Amino acid sequence: MNNTVSLGCLTNGSFALVTELVAEGLTRRRLLDLGLVPGTKVEVIRRSPVGDPIAFGIRGAVIALRKEVANKVLVNPL
Amino acid sequence: MGLTSQSTGRSTTREIFNIKRNNNEPVIALAGNPNTGKSTLFNALTGLRQHTGNWPGKTVLRAEGSFIHNGRRYTLIDLPGTYSLLANSADEEVARDFICFAKPDATVVVVDATCLERNLNLVLQVMEITSKVIVCVNLIDEARRKKLRVDADKLSKKLGVPVITTAARSGEGLPRLMDVISDVVWGRLTPKPKLVRYTGEVEEAIARLEPKVRAAVGDGINARWVALRLLDGDTKLVQAMEKFLSEKEIVRVAQEVLA
Amino acid sequence: MSTEAALDSLMEEARSITGSSQSKVRDSIVNSIYQTAENIASDVVSCTSPKRTDWDRKIDNILTSRVWGFPIMFGVLAVVFWVTIAGANVPSSMLAAGLFWIEDRLTGFFMAMHAPAWFYGFLVLGVYRGLAWVVSVMLPPMAIFFSMFTLLEDLGYLPRVAFNLDRFFKKAGAHGKQALTMSMGFGCNAAGIIACRIIESPRERLIATLTNNFVPCNGRFPTLIALASIFVAGSVSLSFSSALATLAVAGLVAFGIAVTLFVSWTLSKTLLRGEPSSFTLELPPYRKPLVGQVLIRSVLDRTIFVLGRAVVIAAPAGGLVWILANTMVGDASVLSIVAGWLDPMARFMGLDGFILLAFILGLPANEIVFPILIMSYVSGGTLMELDSLADLRYLLVDQHGWTWLTALCTLVFSLCHWPCGTTLFTIQREQKNWRWTVLAALIPTTAGVVACIMLNNLVCALGLVY
Ligand SMILES: Nc1nc2c(ncn2[C@@H]2O[C@H](COP(=O)(O)OP(=O)(O)OP(=O)(O)O)[C@@H](O)[C@H]2O)c(=O)[nH]1
Ligand SMILES: [Mg+2]
Numbered sequence: 126m127n128n129t130v131s132l133g134c135l136t137n138g139s140f141a142l143v144t145e146l147v148a149e150g151l152t153r154r155r156l157l158d159l160g161l162v163p164g165t166k167v168e169v170i171r172r173s174p175v176g177d178p179i180a181f182g183i184r185g186a187v188i189a190l191r192k193e194v195a196n197k198v199l200v201n202p203l
Numbered sequence: 204m205g206l207t208s209q210s211t212g213r214s215t216t217r218e219i220f221n222i223k224r225n226n227n228e229p230v231i232a233l234a235g236n237p238n239t240g241k242s243t244l245f246n247a248l249t250g251l252r253q254h255t256g257n258w259p260g261k262t263v264l265r266a267e268g269s270f271i272h273n274g275r276r277y278t279l280i281d282l283p284g285t286y287s288l289l290a291n292s293a294d295e296e297v298a299r300d301f302i303c304f305a306k307p308d309a310t311v312v313v314v315d316a317t318c319l320e321r322n323l324n325l326v327l328q329v330m331e332i333t334s335k336v337i338v339c340v341n342l343i344d345e346a347r348r349k350k351l352r353v354d355a356d357k358l359s360k361k362l363g364v365p366v367i368t369t370a371a372r373s374g375e376g377l378p379r380l381m382d383v384i385s386d387v388v389w390g391r392l393t394p395k396p397k398l399v400r401y402t403g404e405v406e407e408a409i410a411r412l413e414p415k416v417r418a419a420v421g422d423g424i425n426a427r428w429v430a431l432r433l434l435d436g437d438t439k440l441v442q443a444m445e446k447f448l449s450e451k452e453i454v455r456v457a458q459e460v461l462a
Numbered sequence: 463m464s465t466e467a468a469l470d471s472l473m474e475e476a477r478s479i480t481g482s483s484q485s486k487v488r489d490s491i492v493n494s495i496y497q498t499a500e501n502i503a504s505d506v507v508s509c510t511s512p513k514r515t516d517w518d519r520k521i522d523n524i525l526t527s528r529v530w531g532f533p534i535m536f537g538v539l540a541v542v543f544w545v546t547i548a549g550a551n552v553p554s555s556m557l558a559a560g561l562f563w564i565e566d567r568l569t570g571f572f573m574a575m576h577a578p579a580w581f582y583g584f585l586v587l588g589v590y591r592g593l594a595w596v597v598s599v600m601l602p603p604m605a606i607f608f609s610m611f612t613l614l615e616d617l618g619y620l621p622r623v624a625f626n627l628d629r630f631f632k633k634a635g636a637h638g639k640q641a642l643t644m645s646m647g648f649g650c651n652a653a654g655i656i657a658c659r660i661i662e663s664p665r666e667r668l669i670a671t672l673t674n675n676f677v678p679c680n681g682r683f684p685t686l687i688a689l690a691s692i693f694v695a696g697s698v699s700l701s702f703s704s705a706l707a708t709l710a711v712a713g714l715v716a717f718g719i720a721v722t723l724f725v726s727w728t729l730s731k732t733l734l735r736g737e738p739s740s741f742t743l744e745l746p747p748y749r750k751p752l753v754g755q756v757l758i759r760s761v762l763d764r765t766i767f768v769l770g771r772a773v774v775i776a777a778p779a780g781g782l783v784w785i786l787a788n789t790m791v792g793d794a795s796v797l798s799i800v801a802g803w804l805d806p807m808a809r810f811m812g813l814d815g816f817i818l819l820a821f822i823l824g825l826p827a828n829e830i831v832f833p834i835l836i837m838s839y840v841s842g843g844t845l846m847e848l849d850s851l852a853d854l855r856y857l858l859v860d861q862h863g864w865t866w867l868t869a870l871c872t873l874v875f876s877l878c879h880w881p882c883g884t885t886l887f888t889i890q891r892e893q894k895n896w897r898w899t900v901l902a903a904l905i906p907t908t909a910g911v912v913a914c915i916m917l918n919n920l921v922c923a924l925g926l927v928y
Contacts, residue, residue: 146489151291151662152740153485157492158287159742160321165496171522174531175629178638180522180745185318187518187745189625191632194740238746252759257618257751259744260642260660283659292662317747320503327495345747350511358506372752401494405487408479412472419468433476435488441473445466 130202133179133195135169141200142166148197160184161198228269229388230278234302234329235313236322237284240341242266244313244371245281248381253281260284263294265301272381277388280307288328289437296443302329303424303440304447309335309387311380316346316353316368326362330396331428335387336364337394339380344370364394398427408434420444518747522622531626538619539715542610544708547687550603551704551851557602561594584784587841592780595833596772603684604829605764611648612760616751620645624743634723635730637666638741640673644722647677651881652888654679659892663739668898669726671889675881675906676722678715680764681828682876686711688832692855693869718877721909768829775827783823783834787841797838811911812871812918814862821875826883831876867927871914878910 129144143165146153160183161167168182178189233241237259245253249268254261266281282301283294302310312329314322319340330336340353359366365383369376386392400406412430420429424444432440480487524530565586572582614620620642628638639661647654654674661667678686690710691703730736786797794802801815808818816838824831836854839862858864880903881889890899921927 148740149485154289154488155291155662155740155742157489158289158291158324160324160496162489162493162496164493170519171526173526173625173629174528175626177632178625178628178741178743180526180625184321186321189628189638189741189743189745191628191638191738191741193738194742237744252763256612256615256620257746257749258615258621258642259746260639260657263656263659293659293667319507320499323499323502324495327498345749350509350514352508352510354506354508358502361502361505399495399498402490405490405494408476408487411479412476415472415475419472430476431491433473434480434484435491436473436477436480436484438473441469445469 128201129199131196132167132169132181132190132198132200133192135200135202137169137171139169140166140203141169142203143198143200145199146197147199148194152194152197156194156198159188166203167198167200228276228278229308230280230305231384231388232280232282232301232305232307232310233313234282234298234310234325235284235339235341236286236315236325237261239284239313239315239322240371241284241313242281244311244339244341244369244377245279247371247374247377249279260294263297265297270381272385275385277384285325287325288332289435289440299440300443300447303332304443306333307335309337309384311337311339311384313339313341313371316340316343317349317351319353319358327399330362330364331398331431332425334364334394334396336396337380337383337387338362338364338366340366340368341371343368343375344373361397363397365392405431405434521748522745525619525622526626535623535626536712536716538614540708540712542607542614543687543711543715544704545610546603546607546683547691547707547711548704549606550684550687553602554598557598558594561598565590565594580788583788584781588781588784588837589777590780591837592776592778592783592830592833593772595780595836596776596829597768599688599833599836600681600684600829601765601768603687604680604768605761607683608649608680608764609757609760611645612756613751613753615645616749616756618746618748621743621745625745628741628743630723631726632738632741634727635666635734635736635738636669636723636726637661637663637739638743640666640670640722640726643670643674644677644719647674647679649680651675651677651679651885655885655888655892663736665730665734665736666739668893669729669734671893672729672898672902672905673722673725675885675902676718676725676878676909678718678877679828679882681882682831683711684829685832685876686714686873688851688854689869689873690714692851692858693864693866714873714877717874721878725905725909771827771829776830776833779823779826779830779834780837783837784841787838795841797841801838810918811875811914812867812921813875813914814868816862817868817872817875821879824882825880828876828882865927867918867921871918874913874917875910878906878913880907 132141135141143161143163145163146156146161148156165184170180170182170187172179177192179192179195180187180189233245235241238257242253242255242262245251245266245268246255248270251268253266262281262283264283267278269276269278280301282298285295285298288299288302310329310333312326314326326336326338338358340355340358343353346353353368355366355368365387367376367380367383369380383392387394401409409427409430412433413426416429416433417426420426429444477484525534568586568590572586623645624638624641627641631638631640642660643654643657646657651674654677655671658667658670658674661670687707690707694706694710783797786800787795789796791799801819803815804818805815808815817835820831820835820838823834836857839857886899886903889902890896893899
């Protein structure tokens with residue numbers, strides 16, 4: 126189970142558990158506020174028509190993140 | 204006009220926030236995550252027409268209104284939605300500053316019944332600042348449609364604060380909500396929030412800081428909460444605290460208001 | 463010790479306690495809170511039926527799909543315009559007929575009273591007409607457009623638009639929520655400016671503020687619609703005309719969006735350089751709007767809003783225009799003299815002096831620009847009944863020599879010129895720096911002047927007109 130990848134790489138429809146945030150400062154705080162703490166289950170729901178941003182299911186809400194931001198969230202795919 | 208003796212303490216903070224209210228009207232704040240129906244609830248209670256809309260961020264300014272319950276008038280403040288009290292944007296700052304520094308007589312945290320878990324994050328944070336918290340589980344009609352059941356009594360026991368379920372758009376549960384608001388404001392009901400226990404290290408650090416914080420800022424603001432914010436290094440909040448708590452500023456702002 | 467110093471030293475102390483692991487402490491705090499929330503929620507929420515169709519997802523599958531996302535977006539926009547254009551015609555001409563019927567009665571009354579000509583002229587031909595024009599030409603499209611828009615907003619479609627478009631804003635160095643502030647700008651640019659508060663990064667918020675005016679607000683829409691209806695649709699049969707006008711207006715709005723992106727990009731490469739900040743956007747569930755309530759409320763809202771502004775702004779402006787048009791210096795009115803001064807510049811931009819003057823006099827509110835123009839045209843020539851688009855066409859084309867190029871340049875300049883007074887005031891209040899306010903006026907004006915000059919000279923050089 127040590128195949129940590131970044132959230133932005135997962136395909137639509139997959140699930141993953143957050144392991145770590147590599148963002149700093151404001152971005153990190155924002156992500157934490159949205160509930161992306163380690164252990165949180167995230168679903169990759171869809172991509173915008175042009176591929177970016179990506180919408181995730183996080184703790185019951187659908188939240189869109191840009192790819193660079195999503196890549197700062199490290200996850201273990203389920 | 205100069206400063207009068209009354210313009211200290213609570214009433215001064217109120218002047219900073221420039222609330223148009225009569226002397227003894229209790230002030231109730233509506234807080235909550237974005238798009239949970241705060242403005243809809245505000246409209247339903249006050250009869251005003253704040254703009255509402257189905258997207259997070261519709262309200263960016265504070266709005267003020269009032270409602271009368273059992274012959275008493277209450278001032279109600281509609282705040283912009285915020286995910287947490289560690290504010291990022293200008294609209295969230297409006298909400299944070301009000302909840303933290305304006306000392307409303309009660310804070311109603313409006314939460315979305317269809318994603319309670321995410322919303323409880325803010326409830327737990329607000330409970331750290333003030334004990335006069337009422338949780339309003341809104342959008343209960345939508346939860347019902349999605350076949351979700353929220354056990355309000357159990358939630359109330361777990362949080363230690365009153366919990367009311369409402370559907371603001373149809374008016375369901377609003378009389379109950381007003382009853383509970385007045386109970387909390389007039390002390391007939393004292394919420395006893397069950398605060399989050401942090402890990403050993405953090406709790407230890409809080410224990411070390413809390414007394415010193417209390418000595419520095421007095422009872423005006425919850426010392427445990429300030430200690431926590433110091434620990435997580437929220438410099439923006441410390442700046443805001445300096446702005447709202449330092450006496451120089453209070454005098455300046457009060458003079459501006461009275462001028 | 464002052465509170466300030468005490469807090470600073472406490473901050474120091476906190477830092478010494480946490481040491482280098484401060485971010486770990488922060489994470490641990492957030493973690494504990496979410497852990498608690500999770501435990502509580504799992505205890506109090508129960509789901510009585512495990513498998514349900516998730517309609518929101520199904521709708522999103524279409525509305526944000528690779529194939530249908532953009533076509534539907536433009537389709538929705540077009541439908542909104544089409545309903546506005548097709549729906550506004552009848553109430554507009556009814557209001558015009560009613561209001562000008564009242565004008566006739568007023569005229570009769572003033573004649574019977576033997577009121578002095580200047581008094582009658584100022585009150586009826588100036589103040590009352592200004593009011594009547596704004597109400598009859600501007601109000602119906604404004605009310606219809608606003609209702610449609612509020613319905614979309616309540617449905618939850620706006621965040622999807624932001625989701626679809628974010629990539630373009632990212633390329634332009636701007637924030638995806640700018641799409642939301644632009645949407646608010648359709649209702650009113652001042653509201654759009656205030657909505658910019660949802661953008662966290664000051665840099666991106668400023669970009670959104672400075673470019674908001676490229677979205678035609680409610681007060682400019684009726685002008686776009688009227689001109690599009692007269693010039694684009696005037697030449698074809700009636701059943702086609704609304705569809706053609708719709709296309710023209712939609713094209714113009716698309717042009718505005720393109721300019722917004724271009725200017726945002728330029729700003730973020732020059733004056734407002736910086737890293738794009740993090741963008742997070744919640745896509746709320748779709749909700750069924752309370753259609754009846756929304757319709758009644760937005761029509762009422764708009765009516766009160768427009769009537770209020772008509773009394774405060776349009777009526778005095780009407781009076782002013784009448785005075786300018788009837789104060790003679792030599793054998794020309796002040797209005798035509800000033801218009802004459804502006805004329806060379808205006809002609810170079812494909813407009814005429816009166817058009818440019820109307821834009822200048824319309825600074826307080828965009829919805830009075832077109833009415834002022836009509837009034838200044840009418841006051842110079844013979845009076846006539848103007849209660850249909852055909853009459854307007856006659857006034858503009860036959861009496862004042864408009865070509866399709868004049869109309870196009872007027873449309874472009876309406877889209878790209880200084881923001882109205884209220885909007886400028888709001889920008890000043892939000893940004894608290896007059897430099898940005900000035901820039902907010904300069905940027906769109908420059909864009910408009912340049913675009914009009916290029917358009918005019920290009921078309922004339924190609925010999926497509928005259
Ligand atoms: N079905 C249902 N819809 C509701 C209820 N309360 C609010 N809504 C809808 O939820 C949406 C959001 O409501 P608002 O009152 O604007 O939410 P808000 O909390 O003020 O949002 P922000 O100002 O963005 O923080 C609107 O479309 C409302 O019509 C409710 O009890 N039931
Ligand atoms: Mg609101």
